[in-house]
Amino acid sequence: DAMVIQNPRYQVTQFGKPVTLSCSQTLNHNVMYWYQQKSSQAPKLLFHYYDKDFNNEADTPDNFQSRRPNTSFCFLDIRSPGLGDAAMYLCATSTRLVAGSGNEQFFGPGTRLTVL
């Protein structure tokens, strides 16, 4: 089945220790997104890639970086995690906008990050 896969599902890191979360997709979608979601809140968009074009949200801290080496994979790097970065991180994909289409986003299962 075509899908969005995130590894690991649970990640524990120490304060200040860099961590990388990964996302892969078999949908061959052009667009990949990273969201941060804290408990009982809406997902917050960090950035997205349209093909290789990187689009950063204005309020995304510099501590968060992303890489997309190819269509299938996208990585979220947190350079120096703080306690406030503990959250669920969701990866999503979508196609390019097509007239008459929903262009919905397809989400992975998320990675729950704990910072000790």
Added chain:
Amino acid sequence: AQKITQTQPGMFVQEKEAVTLDCTYDTSDPSYGLFWYKQPSSGEMIFLIYQGSYDQQNATEGRYSLNFQKARKSANLVISASQLGDSAMYFCAMREGTHNFNKFYFGSGTKLNVKP
């Protein structure tokens, strides 16, 4: 102003009854899309239903229907014949226009509890 407003933080419904989850949106763009997602406690965001701004009829997908009232800028989700498995967080989201169309605006969510 918030792009998406969900005014019901929590809702209870009896199993087998119908329930309506409210969503209002704010945009001046004539072209937009409205989405509902379900997020169980496991964390994955599951796409439920889509309504385009130019769609003449309300969207339906199985037990889900979207009550789209364009003049009132509302896009309420109706779940018919609630099941225990419907207990989850529900998010309304909007994709706006054709510029920066990849960005979704999410509401704050409604937590639905289905009682046996």
